[in-house]
Amino acid sequence: MKYGHFDDRNKEYIIQKPDTPYPWINYLGSEEFFGLISNTAGGYSFYKDASKRRLTRYRYNNVPTDAGGRYYYIYEKGEYFSPAWAPQKSNLDSYQCRHGLGYTIIESEKNLLKTEMKFFVPLGDNLEIHQIKIKNLSNEHRKIKLFSFLEFCLYDAEDDMTNFQRNFNTGEVEVDGSTIYHKTEYRERRNHYSFYTVNQEISGFDTDRESFLGLYNSFSNPDVLKTGESNNSIAHGWSPIGSHSLEIELNAGQEKEFIFQLGYIENKEEEKWESKGVINKNKAKKLISKYNSSDKVNKAFKKLSKHWEKLLSSFSIKHPDPKLERMVNIWNQYQNMVTYNLARSASYFESGISRGIGFRDSNQDLLGSAHMIPERVKKRIKDLASTQFEDGSAFHQYQPLTKKGNDKIGSGFNDDPLWLIFAVAAYIKETGDYEILKETVPFNNGKKATIFDHLEASFMHVVNNLGPHNLPLIGHADWNDCLNLSAFSEKPGESFQTVSNKDNSPAESVMIAGMFLTAGPDFVHLSRKMNKNKLAKKAEMALEEMKAAVNKYGRDDEWFVRAYDYYSKPLGTKDNKYAKIFIEPQGFCIMGGIGLKDGFAEKTLDSVNRKLNSEHGLMILDPTIKEYQINMGEVSSYPPGYKENGAIFCHNNPWIMIAETIIGNGERAFEYYSKIAPAYREDISKLHRTEPYVYAQMIAGKDAASFGEAKNSWLTGTAAWNFVAISQWMLGIRPDFDGLKIDPCIPAEWDEYTVIRKFRGCKFKINVKNPKNINKGVEKIFVDGKEIEGQLLKTHDKDESKVEVIMG
Ligand code: BGC
Ligand code: NOJ
Secondary structure (H helix, E strand, O other): OOOOOOOOOOEEEOOOOOOOOOOOOOEOOOOOEEEEEEOOOOEEEEEEOOOEEEEEEOOOOOOOOEOOOOOOEEEEEEEEEOOOOOOOOOOOEEEEEEEEEEEEEEEEEEEOEEEEEEEEEOOOOOOEEEEEEEEEEEOOEEEEEEEEEEEEEOOOOHHHOOOOOHHOOOOOEEOOOOEEEEEOOOOOOEEEEEEEEEOOOEEEEEEHHHHOOOOOOOOOOOOHHHHOOOOOOOOOOOEEEEHHHEEEOOOOOOOEEEEEEEEEEOHHHHEEEEEEEEEOOOOHHHHHHHHHOHHHHHHHHHHHHHHHHHHHOEEEEEOOOOOHHHHHHHHHHHHHHHHHHHOOEEEEEOEOOOOOOOOOHHHHHHHHHHOOHHHHHHHHHHHHHOOOOOOOOOOOOEEEOOOEEOOOOOOEOOOOHHHHHHHHHHHHHHHHOOOHHEEEEEOOOOOOOOOHHHHHHHHHHHHEEEEEEEEOOOEOOOOOOOOOOOOOOOOOOOOOOOOOOOOOOOEEEEEHHHHHHHHHHHHHHHHHHHOOOOHHHHHHHHHHHOOOOOOOOOOOOOOOOOOOOOOOOOEOOOOOOOOOOHHHHHHHHHHHHOOOOOOHHHHHHHHHHHHHHEEOEEEEEEOOOOOOOOOOOOHHHHHOOOOOOOOOEOHHHHHHHHHHHOOOOOHHHHHHHHHHHHHHHHHHHHHHHHOOOOOOEEEOOOOOOOOOOOOEEOOHHHHHHHHHHHHHHHOOOOEOOOOOEOOOOOOOOOHHHHHEEEEEEEHHHHHOOOOOOOEOOEEEEEEOOOOEEOOOOOOOOOOOEEEEEEEO
């Protein structure tokens, strides 16, 4: 069952029922001011950091769900309704929500009033615009009232939810004309405030929640809407809110428009006050006047559309399959930008307070955005590198506002260092900018280092931390956060991630070995580029040794072993009771080149197909673990079929897709792709539950009660990796150090497709023909009519080039 449909021309998903199987959200903003918005206007806004600078309040896991948002109410003759459906669950005559690139439009009709609400964050400024149009569809002149409502959060989201003994006393506001200023804590240590305004004269306001709602009411039946009269309340402590009321007269057929703005302002210490106790509003007023008319707002909206058009124009495909087109051209790339911006901080599954920017996560996200925003990617690489320790290990996470590592979680995830090599290599392959290697970014201890030094530290961290089988020590965990082999947790509530009670654990990871072999050749190449030939040789030797170790200790009969536990017993082998096979090393060892000559890669991928494939995608392991295994940790804490214990973990399915393309199996690669790509699952939205336009982290596996149900949508490495798999390995347009490699591996039945790829200043229009209907192999390539040797498109000074690729 579907709840809407794709509008590819406008690059929107149109939701036609407000009560979707889960709130289906979108993101506003892509620089410093962000908002999450659901299809019924739920969600919240923050400046830079969802944890430390939350502007409006949201209640996760509330009853009913999706509690808190940008709520509007229309009042007429003693009755009222919510034009966005929420919070009143109004019985609307029509409803639709259009989630687009960086904006959301909710349209509805009720009582012959047509409402359109457009939400977006303009480029370059720290505010959210709510552009609201109300049209009178009746033949009568009408007098209505529009009420706005949002709840201010006291900036620190965690404190806001917990420290009531203090917080109920601190709330402060100012009201000036139509603008409500939220200035809690501004008098002391904060130099920022937020404001909520509308570009019309108001008939009243409220800033105190209790006055607006009444203590025992919910958002759906505020006291103020019973009378239709605001109280003009001023918040002193308790819970500050912003609510305006507007008296609106509409002739028959008339439409009126209102611009609401929710903004964020910072003032310099010496410019904080206008007079004693009165905040300096100059910057706010300036910002407000920049967007206080429909014309100005429409222009800003156009600019935003152009911005997205440009971002997405770096890669697009023409293909007979509309689902593939909408994934590749629009939604996958859009999700890549969102994951770039927000890492794993704020979604409807990530509360904004538990994690900041993850070292491993962000490095992987960059793989999906380097082609769109190389400059920003470069900056992020430097931020990430600066949280790295001199020995190559890294803070697992850092806070975006402070750019400081999170002490609570610390370091010791031994895959982390290697992801930096993946990210830097991807950046250089995209841009050709080797200069980044020479840029200085000190280690976490302040010691001066170049980016190349960071890569060397990353590489050597593996070399210097090998276990009894010469495989990499796993530390707290590798990519699989829940495979915790170096601590045995018995205490309820203890964090599996950080507990360490088995110091000097010899547990080893075959997956890290595979990663090392995958990233290693790039490191060798970069070392040579830096004229570090001795180091390159040393690295090559280390890679050879790792290969030998994997061949010797990393193979089971028919697939790769996953790890060695604290007792140096293998995990992920046919002899284990549970989890005989894990997905991760199968993908990475093959990407790292193991088993390509002796048929082991084929055998392995057949095993993956036999054991892990399901109608909803590839499961992370099999058989699922039925009892808690203290030597394995969190992975065995999940009920079978969920999360790391046997769900379809969408993040690592593309590793298998890529491995399949390496052995030339385009059928299977694409089968796996289309099983988890959300656009292909749109028809089963009722089962899938999360948004049909973005990937979810996981889909419940076959042992779960809800096989096929997705969770954790939006912020997941799934986005970047699936884009890498489809664009670089299946469609075969792959940036490499010396050019753009053309190497498709597709289903045989595909006859033709065209990719437009902007690469190092040239727009390549690449037409791929498959006359013999094969999976892989390139017979000829013509660039602007001239046949070239090999499969590499070199950079040249032309702005545009036509490329003909004949497979064969
Ligand atoms: C999740 C990770 C998370 C970890 C923390 C895992 O189940 O997949 O997203 O980092 O739990 O507990
Ligand atoms: C999600 C985490 O963000 C990521 O870092 C981890 O690799 C996966 N879960 C798998 O555990």
